[in-house]
Amino acid sequence: MLRLTRVGGLLARRATAGLSTGASRMASHGHEITETVDMSKPMYCDRVDTPLPDKPYKDVLTEAEKSLKQKEKGPWGQLSKEEKIALYRLMFCQTYPEMKRRTDEWKTVFGGIFFFIGFVGLVVWWQRIYVYPPRPKTFEDEYMAQQVKRMLDMRVNPIEGLSSKWDYDKGQWK
Amino acid sequence: MSVPKPMMRGLLAKRLRFHLPIAFTVAIAASLAYKFMVAEPRKRAYADFYKNYDAVKEFNAMREAGIFESARPSGE
Numbered sequence: 001m002l003r004l005t006r007v008g009g010l011l012a013r014r015a016t017a018g019l020s021t022g023a024s025r026m027a028s029h030g031h032e033i034t035e036t037v038d039m040s041k042p043m044y045c046d047r048v049d050t051p052l053p054d055k056p057y058k059d060v061l062t063e064a065e066k067s068l069k070q071k072e073k074g075p076w077g078q079l080s081k082e083e084k085i086a087l088y089r090l091m092f093c094q095t096y097p098e099m100k101r102r103t104d105e106w107k108t109v110f111g112g113i114f115f116f117i118g119f120v121g122l123v124v125w126w127q128r129i130y131v132y133p134p135r136p137k138t139f140e141d142e143y144m145a146q147q148v149k150r151m152l153d154m155r156v157n158p159i160e161g162l163s164s165k166w167d168y169d170k171g172q173w174k
Numbered sequence: 175m176s177v178p179k180p181m182m183r184g185l186l187a188k189r190l191r192f193h194l195p196i197a198f199t200v201a202i203a204a205s206l207a208y209k210f211m212v213a214e215p216r217k218r219a220y221a222d223f224y225k226n227y228d229a230v231k232e233f234n235a236m237r238e239a240g241i242f243e244s245a246r247p248s249g250e
Binding site: 150153155158160164168 | 219235236241
C-alpha cells in the first residue's frame with residue numbers, strides 16, 4: 001500500500017513538472033507560438049504494437065464527416081467502399097502497411113558505424129605511434145623460441161598438447 | 175468476408191509434437207558425437223601414452239635439459 005502511494009506521488013510530480021515547463025515555454029518565447037500539446041489528455045499514436053489508440057485520429061469533423069458518422073450507426077452493408085475507407089481515415093492516420101513501410105534508415109546506421117570505426121582506427125594508429133611503450137623483449141623471435149624449448153624440456157602437455165606434437169627422438173615437429 | 179475459424183486450442187501440444195522428437199534426437203546425437211569424437215579418442219590417447227611410459231627415463235631427460243633447480247644435469 002505504501003509503495004502504491006509513493007509511486008502515485010512520483011507520477012503526479014512528473015505530470016506537474018511537464019505542465020509547468022510547457023507554460024514557461026509559452027512565456028519565454030514571445031514571438032514564436034509553438035503548438036503545445038496537452039499531455040494529460042488521451043493522445044493518438046501510430047504504433048505497431050497498439051492497434052487501437054486512446055482516441056480517434058480526427059476529433060473535429062466537418063459537416064460531411066459528421067453525416068458520414070451518422071450513416072455509420074446504421075447497417076454497414078449500405079456503406080460504399082470509399083465511405084468505409086473515409087471512415088477508416090477518420091479513425092486512423094496510417095494503415096499498418098504504411099506504418100511498417102521499409103525505410104532507408106539502415107544506410108544511415110551502417111554509415112555511422114563505419115565512420116566511427118574508421119575514426120577509432122585513426123585514434124588507435126596515433127596511439128601506436130605516440131602512446132605505446134617500447135615492445136617487451138619477450139616478443140622477440142629468439143626469446144619466444146627459447147620459451148618454447150623450455151616448455152618442451154618440461155614436457156608440457158605430453159599426451160594431447162604441445163609436447164605431444166614434438167618428436168623427441170628426431171628433434172623436430174611431428 | 176468469411177474467414178475460417180482459427181485454431182483455438184492445442185497450439186502448444188501441436189508445437190511440442192513437432193519439436194520434441196527433434197529436440198531429443200539432436201540432444202542424443204550431440205552427446206553421442208561428443209562421446210565418440212572427443213571422449214573415446216582422449217581416453218585412448220592417455221592409455222597409449224602410459225602403456226610404455228618410463229617415468230625415470232623421462233625424469234633423466236628433463237634433468238639433462240636443465241630445468242630442475244635441485245637436480246642439476248649429471249655433468250655439473
